[in-house]
């Protein structure tokens with residue numbers, strides 16, 4: 001298993017996209033932080049800091065692209081037979097790819113956190129506006145910060161598991177990327193519509209898009225009034241959907257002729 | 259296979275069936291591959307060669323039949339037996355972001371890795387471009403890389419699907435030398451090819467596949483003779499001879515070197531000779547000529563159209 005994960009990481013590390021993605025996240029964070037520092041009236045500095053100056057959203061997009069390609073690219077390059085004829089179980093190959101993605105996501109997340117903190121600490125204008133020891137939404141700021149990172153990770157895993165499913169079924173990364181981006185945008189842009197629908201028909205709350213809002217609800221528990229789900233329900237639901245999509249992706253991969 | 263009595267079979271395929279949708283592609287395929295043997299798999303386009311190879315590699319689900327490599331069963335869900343197997347199926351897959359050497363490093367076993375890579379790269383004459391991005395490789399260069407990937411770990415069983423595709427004559431010879439050398443060391447090969455003259459130079463035995471049935475399983479030489487013997491008859495007057503034979507209902511083809519007679523039945527030769535002697539046509543010589551492989555093969559798979567895929 002270690003060998004397989006190593007091979008997947010080797011491939012990821014040699015893809016230009018991996019490093020471009022990382023670079024884009026970092027540059028975006030720096031740019032955002034500098035803008036916020038100059039124009040604090042535009043965006044609240046604590047809000048920006050909690051989202052790692054845009055890094056949290058952007059790294060989801062980077063991970064969507066990476067996830068969409070990790071299986072479908074093997075089909076596109078014609079390397080899938082090479083990958084699968086060896087002595088390993090398909091489940092091992094599948095899990096090794098998932099592990100490589102998780103490692104990539106955690107590395108990106110760690111970088112985003114380091115850059116987020118770094119920008120806050122080295123930029124006096126930001127430093128002055130965020131009190132790391134203060135409060136945010138009626139809780140200690142650092143508490144809120146880490147909750148937000150955990151929530152962001154959960155949301156990301158939910159959307160990535162869906163992207164993986166689409167990419168294994170359709171064998172093309174374009175469709176999977178589109179599905180991921182649309183899912184992500186719908187969850188946020190159309191969340192007002194979604195919540196309205198939930199208020200109208202209660203059962204709608206069980207659809208996977210609702211659980212994309214877990215990140216928001218963790219930070220603002222009052223959101224429960226709109227989602228009609230308690231925070232523990234939201235957490236469980238998003239984990240269950242993530243696992244469900246993951247298992248379905250595996251089942252579609254398991255017996256596929258190559 | 260008769261030739262394999264006394265040697266251990268490294269690969270055994272028994273009663274293998276496979277359908278795609280409603281279309282049955284393999285019909286009860288049976289064969290065995292002995293240690294150190296090189297077996298050629300030939301058959302028209304769509305006969306099912308690649309499908310057999312994919313089944314042997316556990317890449318596709320099958321509809322009945324057993325595949326064993328070194329006593330261990332192989333299926334889409336059991337792959338342990340494939341530990342010592344190297345393969346190139348259909349066309350080589352290339353990661354556009356890796357160099358040739360990185361492709362080899364990626365999956366090669368850690369043991370003696372650098373040494374194994376250097377030796378296969380040299381044997382296939384890839385040294386000059388092995389450190390260049392594989393994206394820029396020509397067809398033949400990619401093919402060589404795929405072959406190198408199959409061979410780098412010195413697997414006990416090697417499965418190559420049309421390995422000569424796109425290779426220049428030097429590379430074909432290099433490959434042939436590698437196969438011969440490895441086979442002498444005990445490696446077994448299953449090789450499909452449409453270039454029968456090339457296959458003839460490396461394969462000990464041949465499996466002829468048509469419409470998903472194994473129609474012949476023999477040595478290469480036996481395949482050449484499979485369609486019956488062929489005689490070349492030189493006479494003093496070929497024109498008269500052809501006329502005499504036509505009367506006797508014997509068909510021959512006339513070539514500058516003499517009349518070519520195919521032994522399509524048991525007394526064809528006798529009938530022909532009697533007809534010639536009866537007309538007092540002088541026979542100068544009769545020669546038993548070795549048939550060429552291609553003709554035998556074409557005869558064997560002839561019958562219902564050129565394409566095997568549609569019945």
Ligand SMILES: Nc1ncnc2c1ncn2[C@@H]1O[C@H](COP(=O)(O)OP(=O)(O)OP(=O)(O)O)[C@@H](O)[C@H]1O
Pocket residue numbers: 257278279283301302303304305306307308309310566567568
């Ligand atoms: N994935 C698939 N789905 C449906 N039919 C398939 C599939 N793969 C192969 N076939 C069919 O199976 C038959 C055998 O195909 P296969 O690729 O094994 O032929 P082949 O002997 O390797 O031919 P070639 O000499 O052209 O490489 C063909 O009729 C082909 O159409």
Ligand SMILES: [Mg+2]
Pocket residue numbers: 307308309348419
């Ligand atoms: Mg083929």
